[in-house]
Amino acid sequence: MANRGITVIICTFNGKQRLSETITHIAGQTLPENIGWEVILADNASTDGSALFAEALWDSCAVKNVPFRVIIESQPGKLYALQHAVKAANYEYIVICDDDNWLSADYLKNAFELLQAMPDVGAIGGQGVPVTDGTFPEWFQHHFSDYAVGPQAKGTGYMRPRDVLWGAGLITKKSLYLKMYNEYPSFLPELGSVSVLSAEDTEYCMRLILKGYRLYYDAALIYHHFIPGAKLTTTFRDEKLLKGFTDANLILRKYYAAMRATIKTKGRPDIWLMLLLIAPLNYIFAFSGKRAEKARDTLFYLLPFRIKADAISTKIKAFLKE
Structure with missing residues (x-):
């Protein structure tokens, strides 16, 4: 088992323009000194200098005794970047922070305490607050879950038996994650499409449920999800976001x-x-x-x-x- 502490994993592909706020918010975490933690940036074959930018920014934040490491994953797809980072993590507790997620200052502290208190829980999710650089279209309120924002349940507590959590802000354990894929790697790559690999969070939660682990939602775990105007068009929504879900469902419905x-x-x-x-x-x-x-x-x-x-x-x- 890895050391008892927290590893924050950021997976990014050409995320230089998104990483500034994300890393700044991580640097602002209010963790007790006796809880060790680190940050891993999993660079998924970026070509925009994301890794160098992120390293320089972290150095400027001057977070004492918190390592910031970059790993390069050349195979396209968030699934591969995430699994590479999980294997590289030095700590048992893991927080998955997308490169457009801004974690609240107490996110890691609360994550640690929740995992300590609930050994039967396989994964914990929080509540995303949407932020954009313009205005939200009227239809957006009907697609909160598609963009990983809003509450994931009616209130804080265990998720219903067949409900899953999304990957943004997901909290889990390294040993458990590796166990879920030890003998059977993800089945998503069998579809032959990079776009479906972002559904790894759903597949992971389904594997946890099938193995008897419970999922938990805490409304007090808050992160802001930055969604640029380019992702708030019906073209992006239908042809990119929703199509990816539909394609991945060819396998996910087998789990259901x-x-x-x-x-x-x-x-x-x-x-x-x-x-x-x-x-x-x-x-x-x-x-x-x-x-x-x-x-x-x-x-x-x-x-x-x-x-x-x-x-x-x-x-x-x-x-x-x-």
Whole structure:
């Protein structure tokens, strides 16, 4: 196990224009002197001098006894940058800070205390406050979660069994993160698209849930999420942001089927039997391919013996038995 302290991980690709406020807010953290911490910038093949800029800025902040390290990940995709940084972390507790997140001054202090107090929790999320350089369009209020802002639950407490946290400001443990991918690397790269790799936060939370860990949301964990005007267009929203979610869902819905079949039926043989009887009927009478797939996958996870299934579902079932 890594040392008991906190590693802040910033993943960036050509984020020079975004990093100033992000790093300044991290430098302003109010942590007790007995809690060690560090910052790792995972530079995902930037070409704008992000790493040199970030190092110079951190030096100018003069944060005493807090190392700032840069690692270079040449393979495109946040997933790869993040996993590289997690492996390089010197501390057990990890805070994932996107390069446009401005952590409140007590974020790391609260993160440490929460993880110390709740050993059964796999990951903790906070509340994002949106900030922009112009004005927010009217439609933005209906897309808070798509931009990782707003509350993640009705109030502070454990998340509902099938709800996940987003990656911005996510708090977790190094040993746990590595454990979730020890035998089975992320399945997202199998889609062959870099854009879906940012959905690694959802996949990670789903793996935690499937392994019996709980997720927690604390409304007092506040960060500001800077969203430039260029990302507040319907073109960016629909063709970049939402399309990435849709593409990633080709794999994520396999996890959801596994969660439906295992979590919902845990300790409830009556529900297990009901789903076992209903799933074949839903498959036979499905009016869309997606509904048929959902029914087939649910049945696959319910049955203790092997039946024919797609490659991803087969791997997820093997992950469950690991």
